[in-house]
Amino acid sequence: MVVVGADTADRIKPAHGGPAGGWVEPPPAPIYPVALPGRDGTGHLRRGARAAPGTDGNGPGSGLNQIINPTVFFVLLVLGAAGVCLALPRRGRTPQIVGGLVAGLAAGLLMLALGLKAGREHLPNVYFYIFSLVGLAAALRVITHPRPVYAALYFILTVIASAGLFLLLSAEFMAFALIIVYAGAILITYLFVIMLATQAPEEGQEEVLAEYDTQAREPIAATMAGFLVLAALTAMAFRGLPNVPAPAVANPDAMLASVPRKVDRVLRNHGLLESGQSADLSRVAEGVVVLPGGKELPRPEWPEQLRMTNGELLGFNLLRDHPGTIEIAGVILLMAMLGAVVLSRKQVQLDEEAKSRRVTQLAEADAAGDPAVDSPLGLTQQPAHTGGGGV
Amino acid sequence: MTTLAQAGYPDAMSHLTLAHYVAVSAIMFAIGLIGFMTRRNLIIMFLCTELMFQAAGIALVAFGRYHLDFSGQTFVIFVLTVAAAEAAMALALVVLLFRRRDSLSAEEWRDLEG
Numbered sequence: 256m257v258v259v260g261a262d263t264a265d266r267i268k269p270a271h272g273g274p275a276g277g278w279v280e281p282p283p284a285p286i287y288p289v290a291l292p293g294r295d296g297t298g299h300l301r302r303g304a305r306a307a308p309g310t311d312g313n314g315p316g317s318g319l320n321q322i323i324n325p326t327v328f329f330v331l332l333v334l335g336a337a338g339v340c341l342a343l344p345r346r347g348r349t350p351q352i353v354g355g356l357v358a359g360l361a362a363g364l365l366m367l368a369l370g371l372k373a374g375r376e377h378l379p380n381v382y383f384y385i386f387s388l389v390g391l392a393a394a395l396r397v398i399t400h401p402r403p404v405y406a407a408l409y410f411i412l413t414v415i416a417s418a419g420l421f422l423l424l425s426a427e428f429m430a431f432a433l434i435i436v437y438a439g440a441i442l443i444t445y446l447f448v449i450m451l452a453t454q455a456p457e458e459g460q461e462e463v464l465a466e467y468d469t470q471a472r473e474p475i476a477a478t479m480a481g482f483l484v485l486a487a488l489t490a491m492a493f494r495g496l497p498n499v500p501a502p503a504v505a506n507p508d509a510m511l512a513s514v515p516r517k518v519d520r521v522l523r524n525h526g527l528l529e530s531g532q533s534a535d536l537s538r539v540a541e542g543v544v545v546l547p548g549g550k551e552l553p554r555p556e557w558p559e560q561l562r563m564t565n566g567e568l569l570g571f572n573l574l575r576d577h578p579g580t581i582e583i584a585g586v587i588l589l590m591a592m593l594g595a596v597v598l599s600r601k602q603v604q605l606d607e608e609a610k611s612r613r614v615t616q617l618a619e620a621d622a623a624g625d626p627a628v629d630s631p632l633g634l635t636q637q638p639a640h641t642g643g644g645g646v
Numbered sequence: 647m648t649t650l651a652q653a654g655y656p657d658a659m660s661h662l663t664l665a666h667y668v669a670v671s672a673i674m675f676a677i678g679l680i681g682f683m684t685r686r687n688l689i690i691m692f693l694c695t696e697l698m699f700q701a702a703g704i705a706l707v708a709f710g711r712y713h714l715d716f717s718g719q720t721f722v723i724f725v726l727t728v729a730a731a732e733a734a735m736a737l738a739l740v741v742l743l744f745r746r747r748d749s750l751s752a753e754e755w756r757d758l759e760g
Contacts, residue, residue: 321662407689424711437726448689452740465749477680482680496665502714503713503715559654608747
């Protein structure tokens with residue numbers, strides 16, 4: 256069974272014969288056979304491979320049934336919703352740990368149910384389970400931890416786990432970009448702002464968490480709404496997944512014609528090419544590199560390094576297929592930068608209401624005979640405190 | 647005849663494997679959504695939108711991997727761009743709001759009506 260997507264092959268237009276060459280349509284040569292069990296060349300499931308008996312091909316839920324048992328799926332979603340709802344912070348002592356465990360159990364059983372349907376040969380890598388478990392647990396902690404700093408730190412853990420998932424999906428460049436940009440830059444900005452906008456406890460006082468951090472707003476309604484969205488999203492996605500056309504297999508080797516200098520370097524390093532010579536890449540899409548002497552080097556004899564890396568393929572996709580969008584991204588970043596500068600230069604005064612609230616707080620602390628405020632040092636500090644409303 | 651995997655490229659993935667990644671992405675999105683609705687701290691609310699961006703990124707990369715197409719990863723670059731822009735703007739706004747009301751609670755601003 257050989258699947259080569261004609262449309263994808265058309266999109267790859269290698270520059271042929273070096274940098275000066277024009278665009279040449281590569282011949283739609285079937286190089287890479289891809290065998291997906293239960294599929295024919297057009298990407299539709301073969302008749303015999305239709306999964307469960309008793310489901311007709313076009314009935315509602317038939318696609319869902321091939322991915323996961325619908326009853327189990329919806330029961331697990333309800334279980335997960337109950338767990339998340341329990342885990343949200345509330346007044347007084349709440350069974351947050353129990354809620355987290357219930358939600359984790361539901362997620363684990365969901366993965367188990369998916370794995371049972373998928374069967375041994377379609378199971379994802381074992382690291383998938385580790386990364387997704389860590390990522391989802393950290394995501395749950397982001398929304399349940401009462402202290403904002405810890406929530407941000409747990410979000411970094413989520414980012415790292417998603418970077419691991421990206422690695423499993425062989426998106427190496429994006430995995431590291433995610434860690435550098437998200438965990439390295441964006442989250443550090445968040446941490447700075449959280450620390451700026453939180454008052455340090457006064458000396459000798461216990462740190463009191465703000466009420467708006469320790470109490471969730473409408474936990475039951477929000478969880479129900481969130482899980483309804485989740486049920487709709489996953490049911491729709493799973494129902495459609497078996498009908499998604501099979502991968503149109505591009506031929507990444509055809510792109511080698513765009514990087515003739517890399518090909519020459521690799522061949523030279525392996526002693527296949529003299530220095531100063533260059534290989535003929537006109538037939539590289541068929542898996543043949545023609546060396547200067549007229550000798551043909553077929554694909555199985557190529558050196559291992561003679562292939563497109565993830566970074567090269569991504570770069571060609573970004574700059575050749577989506578050249579305008581990178582300009583738009585630049586404009587978005589510029590606007591954000593200007594906006595942030597303008598916003599943060601604005602001088603604002605504390606509202607009258609907030610000012611009077613602060614004065615009352617300090618007066619109460621004074622009346623309670625707080626040693627820090629009672630001392631002469633505390634009294635001299637008090638006017639400075641009420642006056643400065645800034646961060 | 648060489649296959650993709652033998653040539654050192656990622657091989658095609660089954661739609662049953664793809665379903666696992668889609669499930670993780672959808673669950674993470676739902677967690678972010680619930681967090682956005684329940685938390686009352688402005689900073690955490692923005693953190694939850696980042697969580698939803700993250701989930702979208704996983705789905706994009708997974709579908710790109712399934713189709714052996716790099717546009718999915720290219721779009722994650724733009725998701726990162728938007729996330730960075732949003733973080734810069736949102737945090738500048740949050741600092742401004744905090745200076746005015748001395749509190750990060752979203753409910754301080756309930757008198758803002760559109």
